Amino acid sequence: MTISEEDVARIAHGIRTRVFxxxxxxxxxxxxxxLSSAEIFALLYGGVLRLGPVDGSTTPAPFVGVPGRENPDxxxxxxxxxxxxxxxxxxxxxxxxxxxxxxxxxxEVGRLDSDALAAFNQDGSSLEMIGAxxxxxxxxxxxxxxxxxxxxxGIALARRxxxxxxxxxxxxxxxxxxxxxxxxxxSFASFHGLxxxxxxxxxxxxxxxxxxxxxxxxxPLAERVTAFGWDAREVDGHDIDAMHTAMTAASDRPVLVxxxxxxxxxxxxxxxxxxxxxxxxxxxxxxxxxFEAAYREMTEAR
Amino acid sequence: xxxxxxxxxxxxxDWSKDRPEVLVLSADLTNSCxxxxxxxxxxxxxxxxxxxxxxxxxxxxxxxxxxxxxxxxTFAVFIYRRPYDQLAMSIAYPNLPVRMxxxxxxxxxxxxxxxxxxxxxxxxxxxxxxxxxxxxxxxxVESVLDVTEQVDGPVYIRMLRGRLPRLFPVEEPMRLGVxxxxxxxxxxxxxxxxxxxxxxxxxxxxxxxxxxxxTHVHVSTLKPFGDPLIEDAIARSSGPVVTLENHTTIGGxxxxxxxxxxxxxxxxxxIRMGLQDTYAHGASKDYLLEQYGLDAYALVHRIGxxxxxxxxxxxxxxxxxxxxxxxxxxxxSL
Numbered sequence: 324m325t326i327s328e329e330d331v332a333r334i335a336h337g338i339r340t341r342v343f344x345x346x347x348x349x350x351x352x353x354x355x356x357x358l359s360s361a362e363i364f365a366l367l368y369g370g371v372l373r374l375g376p377v378d379g380s381t382t383p384a385p386f387v388g389v390p391g392r393e394n395p396d397x398x399x400x401x402x403x404x405x406x407x408x409x410x411x412x413x414x415x416x417x418x419x420x421x422x423x424x425x426x427x428x429x430x431e432v433g434r435l436d437s438d439a440l441a442a443f444n445q446d447g448s449s450l451e452m453i454g455a456x457x458x459x460x461x462x463x464x465x466x467x468x469x470x471x472x473x474x475x476x477g478i479a480l481a482r483r484x485x486x487x488x489x490x491x492x493x494x495x496x497x498x499x500x501x502x503x504x505x506x507x508x509x510s511f512a513s514f515h516g517l518x519x520x521x522x523x524x525x526x527x528x529x530x531x532x533x534x535x536x537x538x539x540x541x542x543p544l545a546e547r548v549t550a551f552g553w554d555a556r557e558v559d560g561h562d563i564d565a566m567h568t569a570m571t572a573a574s575d576r577p578v579l580v581x582x583x584x585x586x587x588x589x590x591x592x593x594x595x596x597x598x599x600x601x602x603x604x605x606x607x608x609x610x611x612x613x614f615e616a617a618y619r620e621m622t623e624a625r
Numbered sequence: 626x627x628x629x630x631x632x633x634x635x636x637x638x639d640w641s642k643d644r645p646e647v648l649v650l651s652a653d654l655t656n657s658c659x660x661x662x663x664x665x666x667x668x669x670x671x672x673x674x675x676x677x678x679x680x681x682x683x684x685x686x687x688x689x690x691x692x693x694x695x696x697x698x699t700f701a702v703f704i705y706r707r708p709y710d711q712l713a714m715s716i717a718y719p720n721l722p723v724r725m726x727x728x729x730x731x732x733x734x735x736x737x738x739x740x741x742x743x744x745x746x747x748x749x750x751x752x753x754x755x756x757x758x759x760x761x762x763x764x765x766v767e768s769v770l771d772v773t774e775q776v777d778g779p780v781y782i783r784m785l786r787g788r789l790p791r792l793f794p795v796e797e798p799m800r801l802g803v804x805x806x807x808x809x810x811x812x813x814x815x816x817x818x819x820x821x822x823x824x825x826x827x828x829x830x831x832x833x834x835x836x837x838x839x840t841h842v843h844v845s846t847l848k849p850f851g852d853p854l855i856e857d858a859i860a861r862s863s864g865p866v867v868t869l870e871n872h873t874t875i876g877g878x879x880x881x882x883x884x885x886x887x888x889x890x891x892x893x894x895x896i897r898m899g900l901q902d903t904y905a906h907g908a909s910k911d912y913l914l915e916q917y918g919l920d921a922y923a924l925v926h927r928i929g930x931x932x933x934x935x936x937x938x939x940x941x942x943x944x945x946x947x948x949x950x951x952x953x954x955x956x957x958s959l
């Protein structure tokens with residue numbers, strides 16, 4: 324597997340600027356998630372994941388109904404990650420409110436049309452605000468947080484039973500470690516020796532109500548996860564080289580990469596809004612103009 | 626009446642033999658759910674989830690997405706109560722072929738309120754994509770496995786265990802969406818499911834001895850619900866429709882029949898017998914059925930009273946009524 328640090332940095336920069344632009348145009352949105360996880364998505368889609376080409380068109384279909392007997396042609400958004408194959412990787416996207424980041428990552432790597440965000444959160448579109456199963460890049464229903472890791476464990480178990488060699492990856496948010504199901508899933512995966520299950524968590528320390536340490540502490544996360552039988556790797560989530568090593572080094576256990584990230588990375592003015600960073604809303608035109616200045620500064624940086 | 630001991634044990638092993646896609650998931654109730662021997666027969670296809678039902682639902686969903694057919698075996702309460710969000714979002718929404726075998730339906734267990742699934746049918750009926758089957762005897766426990774093969778989506782089964790009556794002939798297996806007309810009469814229509822059917826069979830024998838002729842329909846597909854046989858059965862009798870179920874009267878069989886009668890404009894009174902919006906407690910099945918008015922005696926007297934006949938029938942008289950294997954009436958011919 325070859326990976327270019329420069330390419331990954333370019334993708335990460337593209338994710339940040341594109342999401343920032345969208346949030347400014349929209350007047351509000353999930354910006355902190357893009358700022359913290361840009362390198363995670365850039366690494367996943369920029370070379371860590373072994374994926375096939377998009378299965379079908381890079382143009383997203385409109386919403387075509389929910390799965391069920393009456394809808395036999397239903398397809399999940401997983402096709403944007405390529406057709407499954409025994410030696411390929413899978414990505415199970417867990418924090419569904421990161422959808423804007425996911426769509427943007429797909430755009431940056433050419434898996435989704437560059438103008439696709441025009442349909443974001445529009446009625447009748449599959450690019451829903453909280454990523455749905457039919458949304459590009461999404462394989463399962465995970466808007467109710469902490470359900471993805473269990474489903475990925477089931478997929479990884481099935482793949483092992485079939486002798487497949489590809490990894491099953493989960494992209495997670497740190498708030499999900501407050502849910503009991505996550506710990507059930509961690510126990511299950513280590514007990515069943517699912518060594519081709521890998522997760523990367525955007526540990527930005529933030530949740531709806533504020534800082535996680537003020538709302539519901541999960542630390543020391545690495546020690547806890549290690550005690551559950553996983554290979555926990557704590558790393559600076561913006562350090563591409565270190566992240567790449569942590570994500571790809573071999574292991575005989577399920578792997579959790581704890582990416583320590585900054586929810587205001589690259590947008591210093593955003594620090595003023597702490598500790599409420601979950602969704603960016605502007606208190607005044609003056610405040611918005613300072614964010615616009617920060618956006619111009621970011622776009623000129625490269 | 627023939628009694629059969631633990632029919633699920635060997636039947637499920639035999640049925641799984643040439644179905645390598647069938648897996649069993651268990652949450653520490655393997656022998657209690659009669660799959661201990663299955664585990665020993667197919668150890669590579671048995672997945673111990675431990676006491677962690679939320680995760681088990683997600684794992685089952687993942688396995689199903691990859692082409693396996695996971696058969697979750699646990700107590701019904703631990704399927705629909707504790708991990709409902711996981712059941713709904715990980716399994717039901719994507720319409721995955723996960724089979725959820727729920728043991729201890731209603732008040733068949735001395736395990737008390739924590740182990741008694743009294744509102745499972747209500748919750749599962751309200752869950753889109755869900756198919757609900759309920760077993761009423763050994764024949765249905767054996768044949769419900771085949772019925773699931775017609776369902777491309779999740780199936781919830783109210784399963785019986787242990788020593789069971791064989792009310793229906795082996796050559797008349799459970800069929801998806803098809804009810805059984807066990808008796809035809811002009812005075813009242815009785816609709817039952819699960820263990821309530823045996824009680825009703827006993828009751829209709831006693832009623833017949835007192836010149837009350839009931840039509841009796843047994844239902845095993847609770848969702849989707851709508852066998853035309855039920856409409857015919859209701860039309861044939863002049864009296865009310867009486868439902869008896871091992872479940873709360875809100876949202877279960879009684880509600881399904883009421884909706885059916887309303888939707889079709891049949892204009893008939895529906896009397897729903899079952900748990901009257903209450904939790905139960907731990908005690909023997911026979912005691913609980915009597916205590917909560919779910920037994921043959923309660924049904925006999927309720928029907929007598931509704932028809933203006935105060936029947937002088939003792940509990941002993943009802944208990945003494947033998948239940949004959951119901952081969953007399955062929956549902957298809959009616």
